[in-house]
Amino acid sequence: MKKTIVLYLHAHQPYRVRNYTIFDVGKKHDYFNWSESEPNGNKRVIEKVSEKSYIPTNNMLIKLLNKHPEFKVSLSITGTLITELEKWAPDVLQSFVDLCATGKVEIVAETYHHSLAFFYSLQEFEIQVQMHREKIESVFGQTPKVFRNTELAYNNDLAIWADKSGYKGILAEGWDNVLGWRNSNHLYRPINTQNIKLLMKNYKLSDDVAFRFGDKNWNEWPLDAEKYIGWINEAQDSEVFNLFMDYETFGEHQWQETGVFDFLENMVPVWLESEGNTFMTVSEAMDNFEVSDVIDVPETVTWADTERDLSAWLGNSMQQEAIKSIYQLSSKILKTGDWSLIEDWRRLQTSDHFYYMCTKYFNDGDIHAYFSPYKTPYEAAINFMNAWHDLNFRLHEKREEA
Amino acid sequence: MLGWELPPHNSGGLGVACYQLCKSLAKNNVDIEFVLPYVTDQKNEFMKIHSTSPVSYKDFIHKLNVYEGSKYLATHEITDEQLSYEDSVSDIATYGAYDIIHAHDWLTFRAAIRAKKATGLPMILHVHSVESDRAGGEYGHPMIREIESLGLMMADKIIAVSERTRQSIANDYNIPLDKISVVHNSVDIDELDVLDDENIYQYLELLKNKGYNIVTNIGRLTIQKNITGLLHAAKEVIAVIPKTIFLIVGSGDQYHEIISLSADLGIFQNVIFTGFQRGKAWRDAFGIADLFVMPSVSEPFGITPLEAINYGTPSLVSNQSGVSEVFKSCLKVNFWDKDEMANQIVGFLRSKGLQNSLRMNAEIELGKMSWDKSAKKMVKEYEIHARGALV
Numbered sequence: 001m002k003k004t005i006v007l008y009l010h011a012h013q014p015y016r017v018r019n020y021t022i023f024d025v026g027k028k029h030d031y032f033n034w035s036e037s038e039p040n041g042n043k044r045v046i047e048k049v050s051e052k053s054y055i056p057t058n059n060m061l062i063k064l065l066n067k068h069p070e071f072k073v074s075l076s077i078t079g080t081l082i083t084e085l086e087k088w089a090p091d092v093l094q095s096f097v098d099l100c101a102t103g104k105v106e107i108v109a110e111t112y113h114h115s116l117a118f119f120y121s122l123q124e125f126e127i128q129v130q131m132h133r134e135k136i137e138s139v140f141g142q143t144p145k146v147f148r149n150t151e152l153a154y155n156n157d158l159a160i161w162a163d164k165s166g167y168k169g170i171l172a173e174g175w176d177n178v179l180g181w182r183n184s185n186h187l188y189r190p191i192n193t194q195n196i197k198l199l200m201k202n203y204k205l206s207d208d209v210a211f212r213f214g215d216k217n218w219n220e221w222p223l224d225a226e227k228y229i230g231w232i233n234e235a236q237d238s239e240v241f242n243l244f245m246d247y248e249t250f251g252e253h254q255w256q257e258t259g260v261f262d263f264l265e266n267m268v269p270v271w272l273e274s275e276g277n278t279f280m281t282v283s284e285a286m287d288n289f290e291v292s293d294v295i296d297v298p299e300t301v302t303w304a305d306t307e308r309d310l311s312a313w314l315g316n317s318m319q320q321e322a323i324k325s326i327y328q329l330s331s332k333i334l335k336t337g338d339w340s341l342i343e344d345w346r347r348l349q350t351s352d353h354f355y356y357m358c359t360k361y362f363n364d365g366d367i368h369a370y371f372s373p374y375k376t377p378y379e380a381a382i383n384f385m386n387a388w389h390d391l392n393f394r395l396h397e398k399r400e401e402a
Numbered sequence: 403m404l405g406w407e408l409p410p411h412n413s414g415g416l417g418v419a420c421y422q423l424c425k426s427l428a429k430n431n432v433d434i435e436f437v438l439p440y441v442t443d444q445k446n447e448f449m450k451i452h453s454t455s456p457v458s459y460k461d462f463i464h465k466l467n468v469y470e471g472s473k474y475l476a477t478h479e480i481t482d483e484q485l486s487y488e489d490s491v492s493d494i495a496t497y498g499a500y501d502i503i504h505a506h507d508w509l510t511f512r513a514a515i516r517a518k519k520a521t522g523l524p525m526i527l528h529v530h531s532v533e534s535d536r537a538g539g540e541y542g543h544p545m546i547r548e549i550e551s552l553g554l555m556m557a558d559k560i561i562a563v564s565e566r567t568r569q570s571i572a573n574d575y576n577i578p579l580d581k582i583s584v585v586h587n588s589v590d591i592d593e594l595d596v597l598d599d600e601n602i603y604q605y606l607e608l609l610k611n612k613g614y615n616i617v618t619n620i621g622r623l624t625i626q627k628n629i630t631g632l633l634h635a636a637k638e639v640i641a642v643i644p645k646t647i648f649l650i651v652g653s654g655d656q657y658h659e660i661i662s663l664s665a666d667l668g669i670f671q672n673v674i675f676t677g678f679q680r681g682k683a684w685r686d687a688f689g690i691a692d693l694f695v696m697p698s699v700s701e702p703f704g705i706t707p708l709e710a711i712n713y714g715t716p717s718l719v720s721n722q723s724g725v726s727e728v729f730k731s732c733l734k735v736n737f738w739d740k741d742e743m744a745n746q747i748v749g750f751l752r753s754k755g756l757q758n759s760l761r762m763n764a765e766i767e768l769g770k771m772s773w774d775k776s777a778k779k780m781v782k783e784y785e786i787h788a789r790g791a792l793v
Contacts, residue, residue: 021676021677022603022605022606022674022675022676023602023603023676023683025604025605026604026605026608027604316662316665317662317665317666317668317670318661318662318665318670320665321665321668321670321671322665322670325670325671359662376658378657378658378661378662381661381665381670382661382675385670385671385674386674388671389605389674390605393605393608396608396612
């Protein structure tokens with residue numbers, strides 16, 4: 001029987017809001033321009049992540065793609081990251097383009113601005129998906145056929161939308177509450193859809209690499225390719241192993257010193273050693289396997305935290321008020337036809353801004369704090385709302401001109 | 403005179419009050435030597451300043467902030483800063499020639515007691531706030547209570563900045579009322595800075611032109627100041643007049659709580675936080691406002707409403723403030739009554755007539771105020787105690 005690994009990597013960086021005060025509102029509209037001296041500034045982060053992750057990861061992937069004809073990768077890359085790379089690291093963007101030029105890398109569709117627009121404005125969501133498709137077509141020369149939503153946020157309505165929009169497949173977290181007695185290692189059909197297929201993340205195998213790989217307190221540490229592939233080979237009643245993780249897993253979340261690049265390099269040939277084992281891109285998996293059952297997800301499921309819901313982005317009232325405030329402006333902003341204003345508004349929709357305001361576990365100083373450029377979630381909220389006030393200011397100015 | 407801070411290095415009103423009082427006392431021919439616990443570049447011709455420690459204010463303030471005693475004394479130990487201050491004060495008092503020891507608030511009380519023991523000089527303790535004020539009506543820190551209790555008991559005379567504070571001293575520490583006199587704080591308008599032509603809150607100016615009202619509070623964000631009460635009232639105000647912005651200037655241990663609360667109440671778009679400000683950003687926050695609100699649970703004096711009217715902005719103050727004893731032309735409310743607070747804010751914002759008459763009358767009142775009256779009262783106390791207690 002044929003078994004496949006579907007390796008899907010997600011690359012994204014937001015436009016972080018600088019320390020933007022009420023005294024800037026109405027005077028400076030440069031929310032995303034950090035001073036060069038600040039290590040959390042957008043340009044500095046792009047440079048750092050490129051050096052630590054994107055460049056070495058792409059070097060490794062191209063090496064593997066050239067060496068092993070059966071090796072395939074799927075990736076998603078947000079519009080915000082593409083434009084940041086265009087500005088600050090064009091050679092890194094070129095290395096992504098080179099990957100795709102091998103013909104063995106598939107790009108997955110999503111929103112251009114890595115937003116949660118699906119839950120607030122379908123119209124805006126569709127515009128951002130369209131923007132992303134056009135950007136991918138112009139930069140990479142391919143049209144995405146499989147959809148993933150920001151943060152893998154998924155529910156029945158999203159699947160129905162993707163089905164009607166003509167996508168071949170969609171991605172989601174393979175969360176136990178959804179799967180019940182089933183496992184994530186098959187294809188599924190979202191409830192009330194006609195053609196679309198669903199690939200669900202094997203969160204255990206994925207997180208063994210993404211979260212636990214370098215953790216010396218983990219009882220499986222150190223993890224090598226033989227052990228890892230051994231687990232996969234042993235799995236019964238399984239055909240598709242969906243390893244979904246952040247691109248930055250390699251070199252940024254798991255540093256080079258942990259041996260994560262060696263692991264990636266070894267994993268591919270060790271997997272291919274066994275008869276019947278292969279790699280597929282997401283749409284190849286859709287083409288090669290039949291659905292085994294129907295999946296019903298009435299409540300939104302994401303890939304974050306132990307709750308696997310949207311609470312990391314929308315769990316507290318600061319987050320809810322902030323995102324509500326942004327979408328309140330939708331029609332007024334769009335009516336202006338001012339593209340720099342509209343783009344700034346869309347950049348503020350990026351889910352990371354709301355993640356920085358998360359107060360879950362704030363006192364424990366956990367993973368959320370690690371990924372935030374701010375000292376506290378409150379600071380994140382104040383900067384964000386000040387930027388929101390400035391959008392208002394610009395709207396008022398526009399209306400006066402009109 | 404013993405104090406913990408003087409402008410320009412001050413974390414609040416205590417330093418300003420000490421400075422203005424000394425200046426007016428000097429005009430009344432009082433010869434003052436002021437002992438500070440840090441090095442200052444403060445230049446003045448009316449008094450001599452001793453520094454008991456070589457550290458700068460910037461380093462010092464992180465160690466012991468006059469308002470947040472309980473935070474710093476978590477271990478129930480007197481800090482090194484206080485001990486070295488006490489040693490120096492005792493030396494200064496022993497080797498100099500003085501008539502009176504005059505000490506401001508609990509941080510200097512132990513030093514004053516030691517100086518009194520060493521020299522036998524009369525000791526006047528000046529109370530700008532007691533621990534229960536700073537603790538927002540709660541008991542506060544037991545060790546600070548003990549220092550206040552001992553000092554107030556041993557004092558030859560106690561000066562309170564308001565009648566309210568006088569009553570608190572009597573209630574909290576069983577001190578007979580006749581040992582406590584009130585010398586109100588004040589302002590001298592020619593000492594206050596003026597606004598320039600351009601307000602720094604440009605966005606708020608735009609909103610005002612669009613028919614918005616600005617209500618502001620300026621102060622530390624601590625339980626004593628009752629900003630949570632103000633936000634609950636704000637929710638009611640915004641429900642009636644949606645075009646109202648609450649400008650919150652300051653920081654403090656409740657900063658995060660207050661940001662969260664404004665989101666919880668669903669008024670996140672209407673509350674703007676600036677963090678701690680001084681100088682122009684501080685002045686302009688008064689200047690941009692239609693109404694200044696000081697909703698404190700307990701405010702021994704509370705000078706900000708007087709500063710507000712200096713910048714043309716009328717005030718709503720809590721009845722639980724000392725300033726409400728001397729300042730007539732402002733709105734007044736009990737701090738716990740958020741409905742009434744909202745009612746008065748709405749009434750004020752809706753009535754141009756009320757706004758104008760309050761502003762006019764308050765400006766007249768302000769013009770009549772001066773530190774000189776307070777200084778003269780103080781001089782009388784000095785005269786009584788310098789020549790020994792009357793029998």
